[in-house]
Amino acid sequence: MEVDTCPSPAAEPAPAEAEAFDFKGYMLRKAAAVNSALDEAVPLVHPERFYEAMRYSLLAGGKRVRPVLCLAACEVSGGRDACAMPAAVAVEMIHTMSLIHDDLPIMDDDDFRRGRPSCHRAFDDPVALLAGDALTFLAFGHLADPASYPxxxxxxxxxxxxxxxxxxxxxxxxxxxxxxxxDMEATGLGNHFSLDQLEFIHLHKTAALLEASVVIGAIVGGASDHQIEQLRNYGRCIGLLFQVVDDILDVTKSSEELGKTAGKDSASDKTTYPKLLGLEKSREFAEELLKDSKEQLAGFDPVKAAPLLHLANYIADRQK
Amino acid sequence: MEVDTCPSPAAEPAPAEAEAFDFKGYMLRKAAAVNSALDEAVPLVHPERFYEAMRYSLLAGGKRVRPVLCLAACEVSGGRDACAMPAAVAVEMIHTMSLIHDDLPIMDDDDFRRGRPSCHRAFDDPVALLAGDALTFLAFGHLADPASYPxxxxxxxxxxxxxxxxxxxxxxxxxxxxxxxxDMEATGLGNHFSLDQLEFIHLHKTAALLEASVVIGAIVGGASDHQIEQLRNYGRCIGLLFQVVDDILDVTKSSEELGKTAGKDSASDKTTYPKLLGLEKSREFAEELLKDSKEQLAGFDPVKAAPLLHLANYIADRQK
Structure with a gap:
C-alpha cells in the first residue's frame, strides 16, 4: 500500500462537494434497488428453513456499501445500474456468507449481528454453515447467469x-x-506483530472485497484497463480506510452508539491501528487514505465520479 | 428421473467392450494428469498451515471419478483434455470442499476420510471451515481464469x-x-419418508455434482445443446447409480473391504434404497440406471464414447 506522506488537513467533504450532490438520497435510492434485487435473487422456496436462513442474513439491513460501490464504479465507467446489479448482488452475498461463517462458534462465536441474533443462533450451526456455502454458489450463479443481465x-x-x-x-x-x-493466526500475538502484518490482514480481510466490489463494477461497466487499475487503487484505499475507521470507532465510541460491543478489540488481544500507532496517528493515516482514494478519481468525469468521491467521505466520516 | 421398466440382465461389461478399451490404463493416465493439475493449482505458499490443509484434503487420493468424467465428456464432445482440465480441477475442488464441511463436528462429525484423519482432525475446525471456503473460491477462480485454458x-x-x-x-x-x-432434515425420519424423497436427496446431494462434471466437460468441449442434454441425462443416471451402489455396498460389505465404517447407514436412522426397496430390487434399480445411462450415449461416436460407457460400468460394478 503506497501512502501519501503529506496528510490532507481535513477528512470533511468540502462545502461545494456536499451541495452539488445529494449523497443521502443517492444511498437510499441505490440501497433500495439492491435490497429489491437481493430479495428477488433468493426466493423463499423448499426447504423453507434453509432459504429462510439465507434471507434472514442477507436481508438483515446493513449499509450495502459494497453493492453501492459496485453500482457507482459501473456508472463512472460508462455503464448502467442494470449492468452491475448482478455483480452488486454477488458481492453482498459473499459479504454475508463471510459474516455467517465468521460468527459460527468454531470461529468468532458471535451471538449477535446487526442488532439481532446471528444466523446460527436464529437457526442452528449446520443450517448456518450450509446457508453460507449456498450464498457463495448463488453469488457466482447470479454473476454468471446471462438472464441476470440486460x-x-x-x-x-x-x-x-x-x-x-x-x-x-x-x-x-x-x-x-x-x-x-x-487474522486468526495473529490474534493472541498482541503488540508483537508489526504494522506491515496488520496491513496485510486488513488489506485481505476487509479491503479485498471492497476492492473487488469497485473493480467488478468497473469491469462490467466497460472501463479500460487503465481505469480499472485506478479504480482498484481507489478500492484498496477506501478498503483499508474502512478498517482504520472501524478500529478508531472501537476505541472512541460506546457500544450503544455503535450498535455492537465497543472496546471488543482492545479487550481482546487483537492488534489494531490505535494500539500500534496511537489514536492521533491513526486519524492522520485515515486522512491520508481518504486523500489518496480521491486522487485516483481525478481522471474521471467529475459528475459521474461524485458518488465514489462521496462514498469515500462517507467511509471516512461514519460514526458507526 | 425417468427409469426404463425393463431392467438389463447384466451390469457386467460385455467382453467386446472390455477388450476394445483399456479402461484401467485410461483411468490411471487421467487420474495422474488430474492429480498433477490439482497439485499445481494449490501451491504451498504463506500461510502454510492454511494451504497445507487444502492440499491435505485435495491431494488425499480418491478415485477422481468427477474430474475424469469431465475430461471424458469433453472428449466425446470433440474437445481436448487441455480444454476441460480447469473444469476437472474445479469439480474436484468443490467435491473436496463438500467433504471437508460435511465432516465437521457441527455436521456429520466424521473423524476419518479416505483412510486418514479428516481435515478438521488433522488441523482444526476453523482451518477446515476456511480451507473449504477457499477451495470453493479457488474452483471458480480456476474455471474463470483465461490463463487456465489453451x-x-x-x-x-x-x-x-x-x-x-x-x-x-x-x-x-x-x-x-x-x-x-x-438429507439433514430427513435423517431421523427412518422409514417414514418415501422413495421420491430419497431420490430427491440423492439426485441433489450426490448426482448433481456428477451431472455437473459431465455437463461442464461437454460445454467446454463444444457439445451442441442436444448433446449437452443427452450427457446431462447420462450424468444424472450414473449419479443416482453411484448412490444406489453405495447404499448396497454399505449392507453387503465389511468395513475392512470398504475402507470405511460399513453398516453405518443401517445402524443410523438413515433411509437407504435397500431399506425402502430391499436388496434385490435395489440391485434391479441399479441395473436399470446403468442401462439408461448407456442409452444416452447411443448417438455419439462409439470410440470417443468408450470412456463414458466404461465409467458407467465402473460405477455400477465397484466393490468399494
Whole structure:
C-alpha cells in the first residue's frame, strides 16, 4: 500500500462537494434497488428453513456499501445500474456468507449481528454453515447467469468471465479468506506483530472485497484497463480506510452508539491501528487514505465520479 | 428421473467392450494428469498451515471419478483434455470442499476420510471451515481464469460463463448443498419418508455434482445443446447409480473391504434404497440406471464414447 506522506488537513467533504450532490438520497435510492434485487435473487422456496436462513442474513439491513460501490464504479465507467446489479448482488452475498461463517462458534462465536441474533443462533450451526456455502454458489450463479443481465448484450461474456475471476480471487485464498486465516493466526500475538502484518490482514480481510466490489463494477461497466487499475487503487484505499475507521470507532465510541460491543478489540488481544500507532496517528493515516482514494478519481468525469468521491467521505466520516 | 421398466440382465461389461478399451490404463493416465493439475493449482505458499490443509484434503487420493468424467465428456464432445482440465480441477475442488464441511463436528462429525484423519482432525475446525471456503473460491477462480485454458481460444468466454453458471447451480442451493440440507432434515425420519424423497436427496446431494462434471466437460468441449442434454441425462443416471451402489455396498460389505465404517447407514436412522426397496430390487434399480445411462450415449461416436460407457460400468460394478 503506497501512502501519501503529506496528510490532507481535513477528512470533511468540502462545502461545494456536499451541495452539488445529494449523497443521502443517492444511498437510499441505490440501497433500495439492491435490497429489491437481493430479495428477488433468493426466493423463499423448499426447504423453507434453509432459504429462510439465507434471507434472514442477507436481508438483515446493513449499509450495502459494497453493492453501492459496485453500482457507482459501473456508472463512472460508462455503464448502467442494470449492468452491475448482478455483480452488486454477488458481492453482498459473499459479504454475508463471510459474516455467517465468521460468527459460527468454531470461529468468532458471535451471538449477535446487526442488532439481532446471528444466523446460527436464529437457526442452528449446520443450517448456518450450509446457508453460507449456498450464498457463495448463488453469488457466482447470479454473476454468471446471462438472464441476470440486460438482453441487449451490453455486458459481453468476456467481461463476465473477468468479473467471476476477480470475485473469486478477492474473496478466496488471495483475499478475504486468506485475511480471516491470517487474522486468526495473529490474534493472541498482541503488540508483537508489526504494522506491515496488520496491513496485510486488513488489506485481505476487509479491503479485498471492497476492492473487488469497485473493480467488478468497473469491469462490467466497460472501463479500460487503465481505469480499472485506478479504480482498484481507489478500492484498496477506501478498503483499508474502512478498517482504520472501524478500529478508531472501537476505541472512541460506546457500544450503544455503535450498535455492537465497543472496546471488543482492545479487550481482546487483537492488534489494531490505535494500539500500534496511537489514536492521533491513526486519524492522520485515515486522512491520508481518504486523500489518496480521491486522487485516483481525478481522471474521471467529475459528475459521474461524485458518488465514489462521496462514498469515500462517507467511509471516512461514519460514526458507526 | 425417468427409469426404463425393463431392467438389463447384466451390469457386467460385455467382453467386446472390455477388450476394445483399456479402461484401467485410461483411468490411471487421467487420474495422474488430474492429480498433477490439482497439485499445481494449490501451491504451498504463506500461510502454510492454511494451504497445507487444502492440499491435505485435495491431494488425499480418491478415485477422481468427477474430474475424469469431465475430461471424458469433453472428449466425446470433440474437445481436448487441455480444454476441460480447469473444469476437472474445479469439480474436484468443490467435491473436496463438500467433504471437508460435511465432516465437521457441527455436521456429520466424521473423524476419518479416505483412510486418514479428516481435515478438521488433522488441523482444526476453523482451518477446515476456511480451507473449504477457499477451495470453493479457488474452483471458480480456476474455471474463470483465461490463463487456465489453451491460448488458441478453443474455449471461448461464452462457454466459460455457461460452465460457471452450471457449476454454481449444481453445487449450490439447486444441487449439492440443497441435498445436504434435505438429507439433514430427513435423517431421523427412518422409514417414514418415501422413495421420491430419497431420490430427491440423492439426485441433489450426490448426482448433481456428477451431472455437473459431465455437463461442464461437454460445454467446454463444444457439445451442441442436444448433446449437452443427452450427457446431462447420462450424468444424472450414473449419479443416482453411484448412490444406489453405495447404499448396497454399505449392507453387503465389511468395513475392512470398504475402507470405511460399513453398516453405518443401517445402524443410523438413515433411509437407504435397500431399506425402502430391499436388496434385490435395489440391485434391479441399479441395473436399470446403468442401462439408461448407456442409452444416452447411443448417438455419439462409439470410440470417443468408450470412456463414458466404461465409467458407467465402473460405477455400477465397484466393490468399494
Amino acid at each position: 438482453a441487449d448484450g451490453s455486458v459481453p461474456p468476456d467481461r463476465i468471465v473477468r468479473a467471476v475471476s476477480e470475485l473469486a480471487r478477492c474473496a478466496g485464498a488471495g483475499g478475504l479468506v486468506l485475511g480471516q486465516m491470517a | 491460448a488458441d481460444g478453443s474455449v471461448p468466454p461464452d462457454r466459460i460463463v455457461r460452465a460457471v453458471s452450471e457449476l454454481a447451480r449444481c453445487a449450490g442451493a439447486g444441487g449439492l448443498v440443497l441435498g445436504q440440507m434435505a
